[in-house]
Amino acid sequence: MKPLRAPLSEADARALKLGETVYVYGNVITGRDEMHVRALKLSEEGADVPKDIEESVLFHCGPIMVQRDDGSWSVVAAGPTTSARMNKLEPEMIRRFRIRAIIGKGGMSEEVSAAMKEVGCVYLAATGGAAISMAEGLKRCTGVEWLDLGMAEAMWRFDAERLGPLIVAMDSEGNSLYEKVRRSLVRTP
Amino acid sequence: MKTLPEPVEDVVVKLLRLANTKLPADIGWALEAAAGWETGEIACTQLGAIMENVKKAEHLGLPMCQDTGIPVFYVKGRFDSSIAGKIAAGVERATKIVPLRPNTVDPLTRENQGSNLGQGMPLIHYIPTEDDFTEISVLPKGAGSENMTRLGMLNPADGIEGVKRFVVDSVLDAGGRPCPPSIVGVGIGGTSDRCVEMAKEALLSPLDSENSDPVLSKLEEELFIALNSSGLGPMGLGGATTVLGVKARKAACHTASLPVAVNIGCWATRRASARITSDGVVYSQGAEI
Numbered sequence: 001m002k003p004l005r006a007p008l009s010e011a012d013a014r015a016l017k018l019g020e021t022v023y024v025y026g027n028v029i030t031g032r033d034e035m036h037v038r039a040l041k042l043s044e045e046g047a048d049v050p051k052d053i054e055e056s057v058l059f060h061c062g063p064i065m066v067q068r069d070d071g072s073w074s075v076v077a078a079g080p081t082t083s084a085r086m087n088k089l090e091p092e093m094i095r096r097f098r099i100r101a102i103i104g105k106g107g108m109s110e111e112v113s114a115a116m117k118e119v120g121c122v123y124l125a126a127t128g129g130a131a132i133s134m135a136e137g138l139k140r141c142t143g144v145e146w147l148d149l150g151m152a153e154a155m156w157r158f159d160a161e162r163l164g165p166l167i168v169a170m171d172s173e174g175n176s177l178y179e180k181v182r183r184s185l186v187r188t189p
Numbered sequence: 190m191k192t193l194p195e196p197v198e199d200v201v202v203k204l205l206r207l208a209n210t211k212l213p214a215d216i217g218w219a220l221e222a223a224a225g226w227e228t229g230e231i232a233c234t235q236l237g238a239i240m241e242n243v244k245k246a247e248h249l250g251l252p253m254c255q256d257t258g259i260p261v262f263y264v265k266g267r268f269d270s271s272i273a274g275k276i277a278a279g280v281e282r283a284t285k286i287v288p289l290r291p292n293t294v295d296p297l298t299r300e301n302q303g304s305n306l307g308q309g310m311p312l313i314h315y316i317p318t319e320d321d322f323t324e325i326s327v328l329p330k331g332a333g334s335e336n337m338t339r340l341g342m343l344n345p346a347d348g349i350e351g352v353k354r355f356v357v358d359s360v361l362d363a364g365g366r367p368c369p370p371s372i373v374g375v376g377i378g379g380t381s382d383r384c385v386e387m388a389k390e391a392l393l394s395p396l397d398s399e400n401s402d403p404v405l406s407k408l409e410e411e412l413f414i415a416l417n418s419s420g421l422g423p424m425g426l427g428g429a430t431t432v433l434g435v436k437a438r439k440a441a442c443h444t445a446s447l448p449v450a451v452n453i454g455c456w457a458t459r460r461a462s463a464r465i466t467s468d469g470v471v472y473s474q475g476a477e478i
């Protein structure tokens with residue numbers, strides 16, 4: 001069980017082996033469909049995009065957040081969402097922002113895997129639905145962007161501590177644990 | 190749990206809290222059993238993470254999954270038309286105080302009212318009977334599993350073998366997306382709409398209840414073995430635990446049709462029921478409809 005400190009360098013991402021279990025510490029941002037659409041659109045238009053998307057650990061997650069009286073936010077539940085929904089947007093996202101790690105569930109397409117290989121990025125599988133344990137790992141909310149997209153779709157920032165367990169399910173060499181499992185599935189009857 | 194008589198709105202808030210924070214006991218047992226026979230390291234990590242999460246959620250009284258779903262209601266027994274408004278009020282309040290994630294949006298504009306209400310929502314199925322109680326059941330359904338729903342209008346000649354193939358393909362093609370180990374609801378027959386409804390209703394059956402129809406009971410067992418021999422495993426990362434249970438229902442259909450529907454319930458298949466009588470309310474997590 002390996003601790004992984006974010007932000008990650010390209011070398012850090014490339015050093016991760018398929019099937020390995022890791023825990024993430026440090027900066028993590030969340031993003032789902034709408035966050036991807038907005039980040040790509042703004043960047044295409046040459047407008048400002050939050051700096052910390054660059055080389056980020058991007059968590060496919062729409063958390064339940066509550067706002068405290070002093071205006072700060074705390075996280076209640078934060079499991080991974082189905083990553084495949086972002087299949088069309090992610091290759092561009094990875095190339096443009098040099099994303100280093102994606103945390104999600106269910107895995108992503110070959111096109112995404114190709115972009116990961118090119119840029120040096122891995123896919124970390126979180127346990128789907130383990131929202132309370134993952135929320136504990138997202139120790140501190142350090143900010144939010146684009147709250148107009150709604151609670152689930154906004155881009156949340158966290159300072160993570162022992163976020164996991166996460167399995168390296170797609171490495172930066174083009175290997176995918178999901179593909180491996182899929183190829184050896186036994187279909188009876 | 191039993192309480193004195195209370196307003197329907199309060200019952201609905203309690204039901205949503207119970208369903209979202211406490212996994213039904215039968216599913217907990219099935220997870221424990223799976224962790225006992227599972228040998229793969231990654232699969233064991235996943236099952237361990239799920240069980241730990243379930244424990245924490247119950248202890249903290251917080252939703253076990255951030256996708257608190259779309260609440261689907263079933264109202265059985267005696268009731269009048271005012272119940273719909275009371276259930277809606279309960280959903281709105283529960284969204285604020287449990288809290289639940291506001292998931293309900295307009296399908297085209299994607300506008301979110303923030304209350305989990307909206308046109309046609311909450312969805313309520315009515316089953317009037319002569320009993321002298323009102324039983325409200327809720328099945329909050331997350332999108333990860335609901336999005337994997339399939340309806341097949343098979344040829345009658347495809348027979349039960351065709352039904353099995355359809356179910357196996359639906360579950361395996363869904364892969365890790367519906368958060369396996371899952372519970373597979375199967376509807377067979379009826380009309381296309383009824384078939385899809387039955388597949389979801391089947392998810393209300395406790396895993397330790399036996400199907401009273403011997404043909405369906407055998408089918409459930411065969412599918413359970415076939416799916417757990419597939420190797421898909423928890424979260425689609427490989428292993429011997431792809432499903433925790435298979436539950437099937439059937440209804441008569443047209444002589445030229447063989448509808449089959451699959452509705453996958455994730456490991457976090459959340460359900461709760463309340464039986465309301467004149468002397469109080471009894472809450473449970475395994476009432477069939």
Ligand code: SF4
Binds near residue numbers: 129254257332366368
């Ligand atoms: S499929 Fe179920 S457990 Fe997984 S994220 Fe959705 S609601 Fe949660």
